[in-house]
Amino acid sequence: MKISQLSVFLENRPHSLLEPLQALAAAGIDLSGIALADSEQFGILRLVLRDWARARGLLQSGGWAVTVTDMVAIHVEDQPGGLVRILEVLAAAGADIEYMYGFFVRRSGRVAMLFRFARPELAIAALEAAGITMLGEDALY
Template identity: 95%
Template sequence: MKISQLSVFLENRPHSLLEPLQALAAAQIDLSGIALADSEQFGILRLVLRDWARARALLQSGGWAVTVTDMVAIQVEDQPGGLVRILEVLAAAGADIEYMYGFFVRRSGRLAMLFRFAAPERAIAALEGAGVTMLGEDALY
């Protein structure tokens, strides 16, 4: 199960994070997940939202460079070692994690982690084989 994430490239300057979020808010587009990574020169704003295609079009029309990335949302047990179990399954399968971040599923109160894998099919097969619950877009929003 894959979900779409937007990656918005930002200049590393004051208020560069505020501007795209203002544009989304003005268009009544609600965020479900957000992460920010930066370097000296630029930042990458990662967004998960229900209406990602509309958000992408809006941001691109505003001059931002936007890419769409496939992510895998994995339900994580809310207890010590919950994430460790997931990581052990992935390590045993040789599934490389490019990056990940936390996500809160509003409807159910479940905890989830969003993962970007180098080989998503391998990771998904390993997780399914271990009985790990993956969340589709219907469960996230």
């Protein structure tokens, strides 16, 4: 049920977002989801993609600091309250959310929310018990 996300450290300077994406594009690597966290000082680029292992090797050898994180992908009903229902389940279970972001899965037309939990196991158990659909790798890419 866990999705591997690549995180890439970005300096706060021009071109720092462009360069890693250029490296991936040159290798013909397709991205499924992307999000950027930024502070005043630096950014963290987060990528979800089928070829994550190859992309990681490519970025590491290019000199980027890369880390792989387990994410939980949740199918969100595309209607008012769709996300609220999920957050209520997580809140009731006491699952801390480190961060989250969403994207459309073009193939299925679904909305996927990716969550980074402090304790993924606890969150997954709560979501399963509430009958909320989590998406595996096959459903995402």
